[in-house]
Amino acid sequence: MDSIKSVIRQMAKGQDIEQFFKKITDSLLNHGDVQAFLNSHEDISFAAVEKSIPSLYQFVQERNQCDNCPGLERCPNVLKGYQPELIYDKASINLAFHPCPLKQRNEEMKHQSQLINSYYVPDDVLQATFQSIDTSDPRRYDALKAAGDFVKEYIEHPSKTKGLYLYGEFGVGKTYIMGAVMNRLKDKNVSSLMVYTPDFFRELKGAIQEKTLDEKLDYIKKVPVLILDDIGAETISPWIRDEIIGSILQYRMMKKLPTLYTSNYDYEELEDHFSYSQKSGTELLKAKRVMERIRHYTKLVTVKGNNRRI
Template sequence: MESLGELLSQMKSPGLRRRSEELTAKLMNDPLVLELRARYPELSDSQLTLNMAKLYQYVQTSRHCDSCPGLERCPNDFPGHYTKLTVESFHGAATINDRQVPCNLQAQRERELAIKKRIHSFYVDERALEEGYSEVEIMGKDRERAPAVSRIFQYINEVKASGLSPRGLYLEGHFGTGKTFLMCYLLHELAKAGYSGVIVYMPEFVEDLKSMFQDNQKLKETVEIMKQADLLIFDDIGAENLNPWVRDHVMGSILNFRMNRKPTFYTSNYSLKGLEKHLSFTSKDGEEIHKGQRLMDRIAPFVEVVQVRGVNKRGLK
């Protein structure tokens, strides 16, 4: 379809002038324009004529939206947006103002992008953070883990109602019972509510920290992200090959900053007692009970233990 500007620019031709007049008459009698005139009776014919381009854009984008082909194939000049008209009085005369407004699909995409920007993932499959979630499916998938799921739902609702507390959750359970999935769900739901979050897969994170040892700036930035996030999740803690530097200087620094400030969450195959034993032993220095206890003093008092029971779902379709 030719633009209104293209047609009006060729009005010197009698044939095209007649065509333009026909287009103008058709536009003025379009149901959307008639509805606009009925809503704003103060609009004069001259005002409408002066704002032909706005009216044309308004009608065109509305028609496109009525037969929406999807965001990827949006035919509007400003994809994902439609023209909205408002009428205001200025010095006693009605004026037509137009603005581009995101459609429902665009608004949904913007909300999803905003959620993604609030979540930072270290070595966790981001597909788990991007999937749609069904609360009914989460609850019904494995009845054995229903108490844990209920607590996750409850925690999310508590934060939405009252804000963050410094107390997080410690999800303890066997392999494949959905602990990481439940933490991703919590992170996603609270990101929708405006909270920032970080999830860290501990075994790979600890290995990568070895390379950061020589890159102080990257290490500093990574630690700062974890300190400042509203929600921090250490996924599969206890499965990493721990060394004293990671335990005492990285983990210790992060947890020392967050305790009594922001909640930290964990998933683990270990109980708290088992985790303390794990944190007390490193491949370099062997067993150092007091250092394990020191770190646990920054974990155990600030979490509620939630048992996640159920069958191993890995590999199941």
Template sequence: MESLGQLLSQMKNPQLRRRSEELSAELLNSPLVLSLRAAHPELTDEQLHLNMAKLYQYVNTNRHCSNCPGLDDCPNDFPGHYTKLTVENTGGRTQLIDRQVPCDKQNQRQTELAVKKRIHSFYVDERALEEGYNEVEIMMKDRERAPAVAQVIKYINETREDGLQTQGLYLEGHFGTGKTFLMCYLLHELAKSGYSGVIVYMPEFVEDLKSMMLDNQKLKESVEVMKQADLLIFDDIGAENLNPWVRDHVMGAILNYRMNRKPTFYTSNHSLSALEKHLSFTNKDGEEQHKGQRLMDRIAPFVDVVQVHGSNKRGRNQ
């Protein structure tokens, strides 16, 4: 259709006036407008002619939507939205009200953006957080991993039904069995329910903390993000090269704040007992069993252990 505004602005031209009348007739006989009139017989011809610009927008945006080229190429004046007409009675007077309403694709994009904003990643490939997840596919990828997948899905469903829990999960398994993938799935699913999440790749985080010692503000902000997130995941714990300051003043502070408040999750190649030995040894002070045990007192009682079995999936679709 031509621009109604252009036609109406040049009404002095007889040909354009005739074309405007043809356009008006075309609009009034369009299926959308006929359906509107059938649903609202109180609409008069005069009211429809007075609201011809709204009718034009209504028909035009819906025509574009029926032949949608995709959200990025949306031809509507307000991309991702279409015109919705409603008939309202105000003070005994019938009025035709137009509103711009987001389409399904726009709503989906907004949901995806909201999910992204709720998840913060420290040194974890963010592509893993943007996967298109499917429960059945995840379950069937590796039958050996199915019991672990079932436990993770059960946790997600219980959180959706009962709210945020204080107990987290400890995913233990060999290298490449998909532990990080399952935790990213958990974050993604619960972010859709409105929960914020942080995932931290421990080996690189611990190394980067050395530079943060000289930037107290950055350190404080990072620690605060981890304290306050609804869901916190320490990925590959036990693979980092610990020092006493990281263990006692950073990890200790974060876990001390979160215990009995918010759930913390872990992925590791170590069992809990092996992790305690790892946490007891630092490259500076050697073995300090009581300090490792102190940190484990903030981990072990607040997690359910999930054994993740299966083949090494590194380099393949999880």
């Protein structure tokens, strides 16, 4: 009892310890949650209760603080964002802690924020939703429907869903639509990655010297849903086409991971783009090999409308 009385003495702050002990004990035992716990464990002796007064005191204090929650950031509990729970183990009453609803929601939001990743993509695109897209232009209806259908099909049959290839002129909203796809997938707890291909491919060249190329390629290969934004705007080279694009698409094809694209080129124009490089001239066969991994695993949708960047 010495250690218990030491705690009680600190609580009493100059009051008569025995009277304070009885007062605090009566108060704790009259607390609704404590009563419910004791009623569910009829084998608990008063001696065990007496030894557990500090735990009961902390439990009641923190439960009362939870009832008057000041918010997660100002949580006064010993373990911020956690609620105490009474447990009976080995003839003594102890405390266990579990995250409160606010803490759970905060962790969920952190987790969801990690589901959307990007390389060189504007912030407004990453905030896009299907609700925020301007639907007044009927020329974009097919693209919006295809984007919504992709999410629905992917959630139901992830390994059987084809990717999307959004083709259209500058500024018609292709990338923004893909941002909405990412956020809808996030709501379904699906991780995705959008890459602005010209800048990302330039970064990969530097990654060779930094010895981070394999790590970056491994990540982009394995992400559940990959979006290659503005494919065809990059400066093509045999290395980019065969070792980077070809390698990524081959892996994703084998693992049945969908890849989505935006481009100013249709399939034929993108094949022409892939076929020529200043270093190696025209290589139609190699371009066709890459395009086979795009054509047969995506749905081509033309996006029309006014240039919204003007």
